[in-house]
Amino acid sequence: MHSEQQLADWREKAFRFESEIEKAIVGQPRAIRLMTIAVFSRGHVLLEGNVGVGKTTLLRAVSRAVGGEYERIEGTIDLMPADLIYYTYLDENGRPRVDPGPVLKHGERLSTFFFNEINRARPQVHSLLLRIMAERSVTAFNRESRFPYLQVFADRNRVEKEETFELPAAARDRFLLEIAMDYPSDDDILDQLTFDPRFHDVDTLLGAVGEAVLPFRELDAIAAAIQTSIEASPTLRAYTRNLWRASHEPERFGISVADADMSELIQAGASPRGMSYLIRAARVHAWLKGRNRVIPEDVQGVFYPAMAHRVFLKPAYEYRRDELVPGLVDKILHSIAAP
Ligand SMILES: Nc1ncnc2c1ncn2[C@@H]1O[C@H](COP(=O)(O)OP(=O)(O)OP(=O)(O)O)[C@@H](O)[C@H]1O
Numbered sequence: 001m002h003s004e005q006q007l008a009d010w011r012e013k014a015f016r017f018e019s020e021i022e023k024a025i026v027g028q029p030r031a032i033r034l035m036t037i038a039v040f041s042r043g044h045v046l047l048e049g050n051v052g053v054g055k056t057t058l059l060r061a062v063s064r065a066v067g068g069e070y071e072r073i074e075g076t077i078d079l080m081p082a083d084l085i086y087y088t089y090l091d092e093n094g095r096p097r098v099d100p101g102p103v104l105k106h107g108e109r110l111s112t113f114f115f116n117e118i119n120r121a122r123p124q125v126h127s128l129l130l131r132i133m134a135e136r137s138v139t140a141f142n143r144e145s146r147f148p149y150l151q152v153f154a155d156r157n158r159v160e161k162e163e164t165f166e167l168p169a170a171a172r173d174r175f176l177l178e179i180a181m182d183y184p185s186d187d188d189i190l191d192q193l194t195f196d197p198r199f200h201d202v203d204t205l206l207g208a209v210g211e212a213v214l215p216f217r218e219l220d221a222i223a224a225a226i227q228t229s230i231e232a233s234p235t236l237r238a239y240t241r242n243l244w245r246a247s248h249e250p251e252r253f254g255i256s257v258a259d260a261d262m263s264e265l266i267q268a269g270a271s272p273r274g275m276s277y278l279i280r281a282a283r284v285h286a287w288l289k290g291r292n293r294v295i296p297e298d299v300q301g302v303f304y305p306a307m308a309h310r311v312f313l314k315p316a317y318e319y320r321r322d323e324l325v326p327g328l329v330d331k332i333l334h335s336i337a338a339p
Contacts, residue, residue, distance in 0.1 A: 036177045073116065
């Protein structure tokens with residue numbers, strides 16, 4: 001059992017984790033805070049952002065500060081599920097050899113796995129990845145390998161939509177948060193990224209990030225302690241239920257979005273898993289703010305990244321998802337009165 005003092009000590013570690021990451025990543029405080037929330041919720045993450053906004057650099061910084069091993073794989077149309085598990089080659093004597101692939105090669109120490117452009121990989125690859133995410137294990141070469149500390153980060157290429165296999169709704173639902181990384185707008189930050197040579201050599205940049213400031217083997221236990229010690233009052237529960245209902249039947253709550261027939265828009269709102277993830281993240285948000293109970297501000301602080309990727313639209317509207325969902329999620333949040 002963790003005491004209040006231990007939770008407070010860990011909160012200091014979480015702040016130290018953020019400040020180490022800020023030594024490499026500039027202009028992304030919200031993405032960094034959400035990363036911290038994901039790490040302490042032990043949830044997998046979708047990353048949203050254009051190319052070259054620092055996603056890989058952020059993940060390598062996170063991995064360095066968490067400890068354990070980092071691995072990255074590129075989604076391509078010809079990637080097969082087996083490519084995650086092993087690869088074959090001819091050795092110097094011309095004999096065929098089999099070596100462990102990216103998922104297996106670090107064994108239990110694999111803590112950060114980045115699947116870049118996941119929507120370029122085929123559905124068979126997605127299903128293997130989802131199984132690894134859910135079970136944190138894989139059976140290969142007649143034995144089970146376990147990855148108890150694994151956290152998966154996946155990015156979807158949004159620029160070139162053709163030739164891609166979009167993650168189905170049920171797959172997106174398994175990700176705790178979708179974290180957006182936008183282009184920085186601040187002039188100073190833009191200047192730094194453009195002119196300061198520190199940002200041109202990633203390996204040196206990452207060298208500044210302190211290593212293993214969050215002992216990765218202890219994260220599950222502290223994450224569980226946060227969930228059991230941060231309370232949720234009956235009024236907060238009622239507020240969350242209303243948000244949930246509004247995600248299923250927005251028209252019942254007077255919510256409408258431009259050019260959409262509200263009775264035909266929603267296939268399904270958030271799932272029970274989705275709501276439990278929302279509250280898991282809200283509890284960590286509260287803990288980082290030094291509270292021992294969740295308040296509406298905590299739910300609101302994680303609502304968009306926890307909900308936007310798991311509102312399921314009817315097929316006739318799905319192609320307008322990027323245009324409709326932000327407004328819808330925003331209106332749900334603003335239409336439901338907070339206690
Ligand atoms: N906010 C930022 N802070 C620090 N470095 C950044 C930032 N944004 C971009 N960079 C720099 O830009 C370069 C590209 O970053 P990175 O490879 O992480 O981008 P990416 O989003 O993963 O791109 P891709 O999708 O093409 O892989 C790196 O040299 C990185 O240091």
